[in-house]
Amino acid sequence: MTEKITKRHTDPALAAARRNQVLTAAAECFRRKGYHGAGMAEISKTAGMSAGHIYNYFDSKEAIIEAIIQRDMEEMFSIFQQFEDDPGDLLTIMLDGADHGVERHIDKEKNALELEMLAEAARNQKVAFLMQQSDTHARARMRRLLTGERSLVKDATDKELDARINVIFAMIGGLSIRRTLYPELQKDTILLALRPALRTLLSPFE
Missing domain, CATH: 1.10.10.60 (Homeodomain-like)
Structure with a gap:
């Protein structure tokens, strides 16, 4: 040993x-x-x-995977911080920021690691807890953005905000699976439909 x-x-x-x-x-x-x-x-x-x-x-190896999750969370939070620090129109800033989210989730190497972490979370309660905790923090940061003064949906109910946030995260996070199943998928093709969908989710419902 x-x-x-x-x-x-x-x-x-x-x-x-x-x-x-x-x-x-x-x-x-x-x-x-x-x-x-x-x-x-x-x-x-x-x-x-x-x-x-x-x-x-x-x-331990588990401590390493915990640190990887923490590093990914810090990277994600730096993007949220950029959104918060930019004094411009929040909707435009977030639509432009979709480029980074798409690139991150269609990157082949990041995809493989993310899918492996999710697979491990399905059988390892501690890893599942760490990933759920990371997601909870991410949703809280997104909520902070969407309830700020510059947000078009700041007056939405808690239930509606939760729905919007979860659908946005599902669309972005699901790109890892789509790229794995459809390797030819390109960023421009995704953004063609993603940006209008995000605009709807970041604007008041009629």
Whole structure:
């Protein structure tokens, strides 16, 4: 059994770089072999460091997947923050931002990892909880946008807001499955229908 290293690095920048190195390697391994097929030995080989060194940053493989979820959530929140910080018309900003959402969900490598995480969530309660928690935070940030002064639907009922948010997330999130089943799917084709649909969901219903 590999002895765990308990010494912690004191250089925050170095620690962050090493953690990111492990996360990138683990994501690649999960995409290639799945969560259960990718052991710590494979992750350490891909990362170019010993398994013992990896334990200096992560206590377990589950801790690695938790960090991957956290990293994805931080990336998503940075987009929400850009929407909030931009002083322009919120509807236009969010319609333009659809490009990023589409690109992220039709990226082949991100797709493979996301689908593997969802598959693991179906059989691992802790992973399911972490992903549900991430989704809860994302929906809360979207709600904050849609109830702000610049939103056209700020006066909608809670039930209506929940419906709008869940349909928007379903449309964007479902692109991972569509791209997997239909590899020829292109961003321009998606946006042709997605932008009008988003405009409807971000505007008052008649």
